[in-house]
Amino acid sequence: MSCLRTIVPLMALLLATSLLASYEAGSAYATSDKPLPEPDHFDLKSVDTSLNPCDDFYKYSCQKWKAANPIPPDQAGWSHGAKLNLWNQQVLKGVLETASANDPKRNAVEQKIGDYYAACTDEQGINTKSIAAIKPELDRINALSDKNQLAAEIAHLHQITFVLARNTNSGSGTAAFGFSASQDLDDATKVVAAADQGGLGLPDRDYYFKDDAKSVELREQYQQHVRKTFALAGEGEATANTDAQVVMEMETALAKLSMDIVKRRDPANLNHKLSAEELRAMTPHFSWDVYLHDLGVPPTAHYLVATPDFYKGLDKLIVSEPLNNWKAYLRWHLLHDASPQLSQPFVDETFEFYGRRLVGQKQLRPRWRRCVTAADRDLGEALGQVYVERTFGADGKQRMLKMVNALEAALGADIQQLDWMTPATKQEALIKLKQIEDKIGYPDKWRDYSSLKTVRTDYAGNVFRASEFELKRQLAKIGKPVDRAEWGITPPTVDAYYDSQLNTINFPAGILQPPFFDKQQDDAVNFGAIGAVIGHELTHGFDDEGRKFDASGNLRDWWTAEDGKEFDRRAKCVADEYSEFEATPGVKLNGNLTLGENTADNGGLRIALMALEGTLASGDAARPSSDGYTPEQKFFLAFGQVWCANLTPEALRLQAQANPHSTPRFRVNGVVSNMPEFQKAFGCKKDQAMVRENACHVW
Numbered sequence: 001m002s003c004l005r006t007i008v009p010l011m012a013l014l015l016a017t018s019l020l021a022s023y024e025a026g027s028a029y030a031t032s033d034k035p036l037p038e039p040d041h042f043d044l045k046s047v048d049t050s051l052n053p054c055d056d057f058y059k060y061s062c063q064k065w066k067a068a069n070p071i072p073p074d075q076a077g078w079s080h081g082a083k084l085n086l087w088n089q090q091v092l093k094g095v096l097e098t099a100s101a102n103d104p105k106r107n108a109v110e111q112k113i114g115d116y117y118a119a120c121t122d123e124q125g126i127n128t129k130s131i132a133a134i135k136p137e138l139d140r141i142n143a144l145s146d147k148n149q150l151a152a153e154i155a156h157l158h159q160i161t162f163v164l165a166r167n168t169n170s171g172s173g174t175a176a177f178g179f180s181a182s183q184d185l186d187d188a189t190k191v192v193a194a195a196d197q198g199g200l201g202l203p204d205r206d207y208y209f210k211d212d213a214k215s216v217e218l219r220e221q222y223q224q225h226v227r228k229t230f231a232l233a234g235e236g237e238a239t240a241n242t243d244a245q246v247v248m249e250m251e252t253a254l255a256k257l258s259m260d261i262v263k264r265r266d267p268a269n270l271n272h273k274l275s276a277e278e279l280r281a282m283t284p285h286f287s288w289d290v291y292l293h294d295l296g297v298p299p300t301a302h303y304l305v306a307t308p309d310f311y312k313g314l315d316k317l318i319v320s321e322p323l324n325n326w327k328a329y330l331r332w333h334l335l336h337d338a339s340p341q342l343s344q345p346f347v348d349e350t351f352e353f354y355g356r357r358l359v360g361q362k363q364l365r366p367r368w369r370r371c372v373t374a375a376d377r378d379l380g381e382a383l384g385q386v387y388v389e390r391t392f393g394a395d396g397k398q399r400m401l402k403m404v405n406a407l408e409a410a411l412g413a414d415i416q417q418l419d420w421m422t423p424a425t426k427q428e429a430l431i432k433l434k435q436i437e438d439k440i441g442y443p444d445k446w447r448d449y450s451s452l453k454t455v456r457t458d459y460a461g462n463v464f465r466a467s468e469f470e471l472k473r474q475l476a477k478i479g480k481p482v483d484r485a486e487w488g489i490t491p492p493t494v495d496a497y498y499d500s501q502l503n504t505i506n507f508p509a510g511i512l513q514p515p516f517f518d519k520q521q522d523d524a525v526n527f528g529a530i531g532a533v534i535g536h537e538l539t540h541g542f543d544d545e546g547r548k549f550d551a552s553g554n555l556r557d558w559w560t561a562e563d564g565k566e567f568d569r570r571a572k573c574v575a576d577e578y579s580e581f582e583a584t585p586g587v588k589l590n591g592n593l594t595l596g597e598n599t600a601d602n603g604g605l606r607i608a609l610m611a612l613e614g615t616l617a618s619g620d621a622a623r624p625s626s627d628g629y630t631p632e633q634k635f636f637l638a639f640g641q642v643w644c645a646n647l648t649p650e651a652l653r654l655q656a657q658a659n660p661h662s663t664p665r666f667r668v669n670g671v672v673s674n675m676p677e678f679q680k681a682f683g684c685k686k687d688q689a690m691v692r693e694n695a696c697h698v699w
């Protein structure tokens with residue numbers, strides 16, 4: 001959540017954008033009253049044995065699944081993860097519906113989540129209120145009479161929209177810029193105030209400049225969307241038109257000032273420590289004193305400013321743009337963030353652009369699903385407690401821990417046997433590995449929401465209050481010891497992440513379900529599925545970005561110069577390999593943007609296989625063969641099947657342009673074609689596509 005913290009989630013599908021239309025699941029099931037289908041299990045019958053695994057392993061593993069699982073109309077993609085997410089959401093829906101009955105016997109947590117859900121699902125009440133729900137907020141902006149008041153208004157908007165304008169890989173989504181707390185990059189024991197670039201409505205800076213036909217069209221559609229939203233809010237045609245133009249110009253100016261997404265992957269580029277004096281000098285026309293006072297920012301050791309050049313340009317923009325333009329820009333960001341909480345016309349208009357145009361969704365998700373997603377965002381750890389009670393047992397945690405230990409041992413053995421790394425660097429790497437903390441299932445200590453008020457008749461207000469609560473919670477960390485127990489995602493989330501500043505790997509209960517983790521399956525299958533996920537997260541500690549942090553989470557170079565060069569040479573092989581892959585016709589993957597994820601995918605699968613072989617050799621697991629497959633074949637098939645997915649062309653395009661994860665087909669084929677172990681398991685020949693002549697191997 002905080003601006004700079006380097007959390008690296010596993011999934012692209014759930015994280016692609018911070019916007020309303022993320023890849024959520026389908027009304028084909030969702031609107032039905034029938035019980036939802038259970039999440040998929042590993043299935044040997046879905047292997048297409050008419051194909052040769054060595055030609056295209058993704059097709060071999062996924063073609064039948066893809067044919068049987070078309071994208072539901074309210075989805076931009078459909079995958080095992082999306083299906084599991086839908087199943088998880090149905091569990092949450094049950095919890096929320098029970099809690100939403102206006103029963104005086106409810107406890108405090110039930111009241112909070114129940115009233116939140118009741119307000120969100122009260123479509124009629126929301127429609128009746130319409131724009132009146134945020135009129136006081138619009139009035140505040142319209143009443144601005146002097147540019148000196150901008151700092152106070154931006155502070156206020158940041159408070160009420162903090163959780164709505166989620167951070168993307170390109171920066172913060174909040175108006176003008178982003179502000180929060182962050183662990184210091186050089187001293188991970190310190191939490192400091194952190195400022196980052198932001199203020200854009202499109203997913204990434206490049207969306208404002210690309211000149212291919214599709215990008216030009218998307219910009220035109222975006223400007224139309226801004227115009228229509230202004231019109232819905234009551235602006236006359238001419239004003240809405242002019243204001244939309246102003247927004248486009250101002251966002252383009254901010255985009256021009258923004259550091260690009262690949263450069264941002266090197267934390268050294270974001271590490272600028274400023275004193276309060278320097279902060280003021282950076283933007284003489286923006287009153288940090290007012291801004292920091294209004295947010296109640298505690299004293300901080302220094303300010304961590306990710307992109308000082310952005311702020312210098314922002315200051316010029318404050319001078320050059322008339323107050324009226326700033327008012328239009330701020331109105332737009334308020335409307336943009338509030339639209340999902342407003343009446344149907346606002347919801348539909350937002351869906352038209354962010355759903356239909358940007359990611360190719362055909363239908364809006366049903367309201368209950370949007371409300372479950374919002375409740376998970378705003379009250380996730382209150383809701384998560386019940387989810388964990390219902391779905392996650394102690395036996396699951398034990399088996400998972402055993403696998404994590406096996407994977408960590410395998411990575412240790414892998415590091416020790418590397419022929420390109422000197423003993424000095426190996427020793428540092430092993431210390432870092434040993435210090436990785438494993439978090440499984442849910443936090444030890446649940447978040448206290450008692451100061452957050454939810455009201456049955458005020459959905460927009462509930463969301464604004466939740467936002468204020470969250471920003472306040474983040475900023476309160478400044479100057480205090482780091483809370484190592486905190487989680488960055490909620491327990492029902494179908495995802496996992498590595499946190500380079502805490503040096504932790506995190507697997508919430510939400511992903512510890514089939515087909516990722518399946519108590520009914522043998523070890524070969526589980527190591528290929530969740531084992532590869534564990535390996536992926538561990539490897540992030542040692543990818544091109546993670547390797548720059550040490551065991552304590554500090555940005556410190558612990559590599560000898562020679563080993564660093566050897567690493568870069570191997571990483572370049574991976575970057576070059578993936579740059580050749582075409583995500584959708586005309587759009588290739590960006591090998592430098594996806595380097596960390598691809599390194600993690602490759603290393604993760606290799607050490608998962610090492611761990612499986614170790615487990616098999618120790619006699620802990622049998623080598624069952626009654627199904628006609630060797631454990632190694634099942635291991636690779638489980639890995640392939642986990643990534644079976646259908647994505648719209650729009651979603652593939654968005655992912656390739658703005659997301660650090662490769663698209664699913666290449667997450668599979670890119671990895672196995674680098675592995676002699678795969679080629680041996682399936683008897684591949686030299687000239688087949690899954691056998692790369694220049695196989696890449698980092699970890």
Ligand SMILES: [Zn+2]
Nearest residue numbers: 008009010597
């Ligand atoms: Zn990852």
